[in-house]
Amino acid sequence: LKEQALIIPSRSAITKDNVRIHCIGVLYYKIVDPKAAAYGCGNPVFALSQLAQTSLRSVIGKLTLDETFHERNMVNSLVVDACNDAAKVWGITCLRHEIREIQPPDNVLHAMEMQMEAERKKRVDILQSEGEQQALINRAEAQKREVILRSEAQKMQDVNIAEGKAASTRIQAEASRDAAIAAAEGEAQALERIASATDAEGGDAAMQF
Numbered sequence: 001l002k003e004q005a006l007i008i009p010s011r012s013a014i015t016k017d018n019v020r021i022h023c024i025g026v027l028y029y030k031i032v033d034p035k036a037a038a039y040g041c042g043n044p045v046f047a048l049s050q051l052a053q054t055s056l057r058s059v060i061g062k063l064t065l066d067e068t069f070h071e072r073n074m075v076n077s078l079v080v081d082a083c084n085d086a087a088k089v090w091g092i093t094c095l096r097h098e099i100r101e102i103q104p105p106d107n108v109l110h111a112m113e114m115q116m117e118a119e120r121k122k123r124v125d126i127l128q129s130e131g132e133q134q135a136l137i138n139r140a141e142a143q144k145r146e147v148i149l150r151s152e153a154q155k156m157q158d159v160n161i162a163e164g165k166a167a168s169t170r171i172q173a174e175a176s177r178d179a180a181i182a183a184a185e186g187e188a189q190a191l192e193r194i195a196s197a198t199d200a201e202g203g204d205a206a207m208q209f
Helices: 034-039 044-060 065-070 072-090 106-199 203-208
Strands: 003-014 020-031 092-103
Touching (some): 003 044, 003 092, 020 044, 020 072, 034 072, 044 092, 065 072, 072 092
Antiparallel strands (some): 003 020
């Protein structure tokens, strides 16, 4: 009545993608009805072993090779359910099933190793290309900022030069205006003196002279 561990011998199974593999499993079971175990089947342990093998092959036949490796918990659960459905009449209950080993053919194993190596190389190439891309982006950003700073500096220089020229032109214009005003005022004063002189005695004679 104790829990027992039954080694399920290696048997070949064909996956959904037509790969022949060998699986070794361990089935944990317990006799719950000694009478049914004694009289319900001539050799219940052997029958349970065969049932586990056929159930495992049936489940693997519905999965691809990659799914067989990644979905072990699901495979184990389906094998236990299938065994319990048939073994209950033998007074046996299956507690759990574990896939101990999956052995693909040598050529498939070699192909899987090459695939993993290619995946690793792909990740390295992607990381390297991303690093080079980021370096190019950084250099482009640096050049862009340099061009912007240069243009801004040139703009400030042009503004300063333009402001200097405008200030110089304004000063020259003011100087010319002041000179013109002074000349006009001098001419006006001269004309006023001439006019005053003509009003004086003998001014007409002087003008005629």
